Structures are given as C-alpha cells and as structure tokens.
Amino acid sequence: MTTERPPAKSDRLRRHLAGLLVGELAPHERLPTERSLAEEFSVSRLTVRRVLDELEREGRVYRVQGSGTFVSEPRIHKSVELTSFTEDMRSRGLRPGSLEVSCERIPAGADIGYALRISPSAEVLHIRRVRTADDEPMCLEHSYLPAELVPDDLEPELDGSLYEVLSARHGLTLHRAEQTIRATVLGPDDARALDAPPFSPAFLVQRTGFDARGRAVERADSLYRGDRYSYRLTIYRDP
Numbered sequence: 001m002t003t004e005r006p007p008a009k010s011d012r013l014r015r016h017l018a019g020l021l022v023g024e025l026a027p028h029e030r031l032p033t034e035r036s037l038a039e040e041f042s043v044s045r046l047t048v049r050r051v052l053d054e055l056e057r058e059g060r061v062y063r064v065q066g067s068g069t070f071v072s073e074p075r076i077h078k079s080v081e082l083t084s085f086t087e088d089m090r091s092r093g094l095r096p097g098s099l100e101v102s103c104e105r106i107p108a109g110a111d112i113g114y115a116l117r118i119s120p121s122a123e124v125l126h127i128r129r130v131r132t133a134d135d136e137p138m139c140l141e142h143s144y145l146p147a148e149l150v151p152d153d154l155e156p157e158l159d160g161s162l163y164e165v166l167s168a169r170h171g172l173t174l175h176r177a178e179q180t181i182r183a184t185v186l187g188p189d190d191a192r193a194l195d196a197p198p199f200s201p202a203f204l205v206q207r208t209g210f211d212a213r214g215r216a217v218e219r220a221d222s223l224y225r226g227d228r229y230s231y232r233l234t235i236y237r238d239p
C-alpha cells in the first residue's frame, strides 16, 4: 500500500500563487509581500524567494526593486497555423490594429526575389506595419508581394487585414506557407517601434505564402516581442 505524502509547504505556496496569477490578480497588480507569504505558509523567506524566482524565470511575474513583485502581462500563445494577425488577435478577444503603415514599390532584390520565385529586378510591394493588439504594439511586420499580382495601391486599405484585402480585391488566398522561427534581439529602431527596450529578445518569423496554384504571394518578416509571445505547437506521433 502506498500512502500519499502531504504536499510540501512550498508546493502549497506555489499553487496558491498560481491561483492568484490566473484569476485573482490583474496584470501589474502587486503580489503579497515575501514576508506575509512566508508567515502565511510557514516557510522561510528564502523558500518564498525561490518560488518567486521560478515564476519570474517563466515570465509570469516581474520585480521592481524596492516596490515588490507584480503580475506580468499575459503572453499571447501563437499557434503555428496559416492565420493572419487579425484572425489571431480576434480569436483572443483583442482588437487588431496597425500603426506607422507605409507601402512602396521597390525592386525585389536577391533574397526577396528568391523567396518569391521572381527575378531580383521584378517589382514588389513592400508594406511595413506595426501591428497592435488593443492599441499595444506587438509585432513589426514587413510584407513583400509581387507587384504583378497586386497592381493597385493598397495603402489606403491597410488599416485592416491584408489577407482580407488580398482575398476580396485580388482573389488571392493563401493555401500553404513555409515558415521559419528564430530568436533575435530588437535593434534600436525596431525597439522604438515596438515600445520595448533596445536589445530585448524577440522572435523573427519569416513566412513565404503560396496560393492554391502554387504562386508565391507573400514573403513576410514578422518581428514579435519576446516578452509578449510564445509559440505553441500541436505535434503528433505516427501510429
């Protein structure tokens, strides 16, 4: 017969804090002090600090010297699916938006031309947007579209969803994409656009999207704030 051991005091503390973080406290609210947690759970201050260190490493709380420990903003879990920024934000109940939108026609150049399977001298539409969720900058996005496929000036319509405009106006719907995700840091200009500290961590997601006919429709570089994003994958094992 096995007897279950009662949970360690530090486990009870961890569970209590996890409960506060998911339900009771709002982002940027202060957690109870180390001293009061130590008293309430009959553990040492060192134990409390260790549990808080762990939560800090997981990005669930942050500390301000001399003020205490606070609840972090929740991360946006992005699943690797062929969705648009607008769809991603709406499915989380957030209001998508775009700031600092610019749109210009430029020669593709070697890298973009290669990704889009067009000549380096062919024209592309370069769209730059700071993507926001409930007005907070989340992602800096550069999209490159072969000008041949989108002859109109898209800029006036880029307050909303690019994918919706491509589909409604140009009959272009993405069917498949190749995507790479890598870690990077924000250079000073990108950090300013994203309202984040320079050299803070970020994800760079590079997508090449194809329509059902196999035409490369978009090459995009999306730079996501590392403190607000995590990538979630559903993975399967062959039977």
Ligand code: 16G
Binding pocket: 083, 084, 085, 086, 087, 096, 141, 143, 160, 161, 162, 163, 164, 205, 206, 207, 218, 219, 220, 222
């Ligand atoms: C996503 C795509 C981006 C696309 C944008 C369109 C990734 C990594 N990138 O951010 O390639 O341009 O959606 O969004 O998912 P929109 O339709 O809201 O403009």
